[in-house]
Amino acid sequence: MDGFEARKVPSPGSGTRDRVPQPVRAVVVGGGLAGCAAATALAERGAGVTVLERNDYLGGRAGAWTERLPDGQPFEMERGFHAFFRQYYNLRNLLRRIDPGLHHLTPLLDYPLLGPHGAQESFTGLPRRPPFNVLALIRRTSRLRLRDLLRVNGAAALEMAAYDPVTTWRDLDDGNARDYLDSLRFPPDARQMLFNVFAHSFFNPEEGMSAADMLMMFHFYFMGNPEGLVFDVLDEPFSLALWRPLQRYLAGLGVAFRMGTSAERLERRGDGWRVALAGSAEALEADVVVLGTEVPALRAIVARSPQLDDPQWRRQVERLDVTLPFAVWRVYLDRAVRHDRHPFVGTTGLGHVDNISVYELFEGESRRWALQTGGSVVEVHAYGVEERVTEAEIRADFLAQLHDLYPETAAAKPLHELFLLRRDCASFAPGTYADRTTVETPFPGLALAGDFVKLPFPTALMERATASGFLAAGRLLDRWQVRPEDVWSVPERGLLAPIRHTFPSLRVLWP
Numbered sequence: 001m002d003g004f005e006a007r008k009v010p011s012p013g014s015g016t017r018d019r020v021p022q023p024v025r026a027v028v029v030g031g032g033l034a035g036c037a038a039a040t041a042l043a044e045r046g047a048g049v050t051v052l053e054r055n056d057y058l059g060g061r062a063g064a065w066t067e068r069l070p071d072g073q074p075f076e077m078e079r080g081f082h083a084f085f086r087q088y089y090n091l092r093n094l095l096r097r098i099d100p101g102l103h104h105l106t107p108l109l110d111y112p113l114l115g116p117h118g119a120q121e122s123f124t125g126l127p128r129r130p131p132f133n134v135l136a137l138i139r140r141t142s143r144l145r146l147r148d149l150l151r152v153n154g155a156a157a158l159e160m161a162a163y164d165p166v167t168t169w170r171d172l173d174d175g176n177a178r179d180y181l182d183s184l185r186f187p188p189d190a191r192q193m194l195f196n197v198f199a200h201s202f203f204n205p206e207e208g209m210s211a212a213d214m215l216m217m218f219h220f221y222f223m224g225n226p227e228g229l230v231f232d233v234l235d236e237p238f239s240l241a242l243w244r245p246l247q248r249y250l251a252g253l254g255v256a257f258r259m260g261t262s263a264e265r266l267e268r269r270g271d272g273w274r275v276a277l278a279g280s281a282e283a284l285e286a287d288v289v290v291l292g293t294e295v296p297a298l299r300a301i302v303a304r305s306p307q308l309d310d311p312q313w314r315r316q317v318e319r320l321d322v323t324l325p326f327a328v329w330r331v332y333l334d335r336a337v338r339h340d341r342h343p344f345v346g347t348t349g350l351g352h353v354d355n356i357s358v359y360e361l362f363e364g365e366s367r368r369w370a371l372q373t374g375g376s377v378v379e380v381h382a383y384g385v386e387e388r389v390t391e392a393e394i395r396a397d398f399l400a401q402l403h404d405l406y407p408e409t410a411a412a413k414p415l416h417e418l419f420l421l422r423r424d425c426a427s428f429a430p431g432t433y434a435d436r437t438t439v440e441t442p443f444p445g446l447a448l449a450g451d452f453v454k455l456p457f458p459t460a461l462m463e464r465a466t467a468s469g470f471l472a473a474g475r476l477l478d479r480w481q482v483r484p485e486d487v488w489s490v491p492e493r494g495l496l497a498p499i500r501h502t503f504p505s506l507r508v509l510w511p
């Protein structure tokens with residue numbers, strides 16, 4: 001044990017019972033990862049759960065639904081490529097309910113980063129353990145020479161290895177990620193290749209993201225991640241590998257799904273709740289409620305629920321926000337991309353494009369389609385897209401960048417395409433940390449879950465959504481002294497966190 005391993009997060013409750021001792025009615029609003037994790041933990045402990053989901057499909061931002069190709073062939077469409085990192089301990093535990101050996105997760109051993117003028121970085125073959133992974137990356141990148149390293153702001157760079165759950169937020173939350181990254185004084189092309197893509201991976205533009213959030217993400221994915229940089233992908237569409245099996249599993253535990261049904265508002269009813277449904281006079285009575293929606297929906301539900309009357313909490317909810325839009329373009333080409341293309345590449349400095357995936361190289365349905373037709377299924381993503389940029393401009397840029405990077409696609413005919421431009425990912429703006437909502441609310445029997453919720457350990461995206469759902473269920477079950485789901489995390493602080501308070505003197509040594 002070197003202190004750099006997954007750790008069990010202190011339990012949100014002290015209960016020891018395996019199941020609720022009496023009938024308990026739970027309503028979970030939102031059928032994304034957060035809501036489904038909460039529904040799982042509640043139903044496994046014996047609560048009677050109803051999941052309300054606005055869409056006709058489960059999964060929210062990681063959801064999938066059936067579309068048809070022009071020839072009538074059905075295919076499963078998703079909100080876009082998702083990477084399942086190895087330190088997503090809670091998400092993996094959720095997936096084990098339906099796939100105990102995690103056989104649907106296949107590793108992508110390399111995911112190069114492509115930049116302008118043929119620049120390329122690879123993350124393959126790095127040591128698993130920090131700081132050796134970072135040192136190896138720095139040593140092998142051609143973009144950093146010794147004299148560049150001597151100019152780097154060492155004190156600022158050490159912050160990356162010194163994440164601390166208290167002092168990093170206290171000292172750096174007011175600053176933005178762009179200023180922090182500029183302060184490192186990396187040469188521009190090294191900064192672009194090593195860091196530009198990082199803030200975007202959380203959908204936020206650098207200048208609109210807290211420097212402390214960026215450092216927390218850096219700790220979670222890199223410096224504090226005991227599992228290495230490898231990530232996995234699902235080998236079949238999300239609907240087949242995740243959502244349908246999970247829905248069947250939960251239905252087997254008695255969970256009722258109300259698809260295409262939105263919660264409108266909440267009212268207090270004695271010790272419990274009444275959840276009014278949108279567009280109908282119907283309401284569901286519940287002992288406990290989890291609000292597991294994305295930010296705009298949470299704000300709307302709270303605004304319509306005057307009985308959620310704690311002024312400070314209402315203000316916190318009102319201050320939650322979404323970041324800039326993202327775009328996903330999935331295209332079915334009539335001919336194959338070159339056989340040596342990577343399943344996934346990150347990109348930087350190439351117009352709006354943040355990554356490109358070639359689906360037949362890792363996903364079964366696309367592979368079968370490609371074998372049958374000789375075509376390719378390609379997906380392009382852009383995150384943190386400025387609002388003034390139009391859909392037509394993004395599409396034109398995607399096409400041009402794709403032709404440029406993978407010239408064989410220039411002659412290909414798109415047989416079918418799907419384009420999504422959405423704005424529903426959470427903002428992590430500077431100076432907002434202290435005020436962010438947590439799983440707990442001031443109201444007994446009501447908890448929040450979602451990838452925007454502040455959790456007491458480093459985490460992000462799908463993993464944060466899942467962990468928050470487990471924690472929300474644990475909080476609510478505590479009323480009946482029921483044992484919560486175990487929740488796991490990477491180490492809570494960085495290797496150098498203990499010396500963080502001496503940084504001023506380090507700055508003197510290495511200004």
Ligand SMILES: Cc1cc2nc3c(=O)[nH]c(=O)nc-3n(C[C@H](O)[C@H](O)[C@H](O)COP(=O)(O)OP(=O)(O)OC[C@H]3O[C@@H](n4cnc5c(N)ncnc54)[C@H](O)[C@@H]3O)c2cc1C
Pocket residue numbers: 029030031032033034035052053054055058059060061062079080081082083084261262263264292293294297298301326328381425449450451452460461462463465
């Ligand atoms: C293009 C893209 C790529 C991504 N890539 C990655 C990745 O590689 N790795 C990663 O970890 N994460 C990735 N993410 C992020 C990940 O998808 C999210 O973090 C995660 O899915 C959020 O889950 P959630 O349950 O918190 O929210 P959501 O998935 O948004 O779920 C909220 C649910 O609530 C429902 N709802 C809203 N209002 C109501 C209402 N009033 N009544 C009933 N239901 C309601 C919504 O329909 C939705 O289903 C990506 C996201 C996108 C968009």
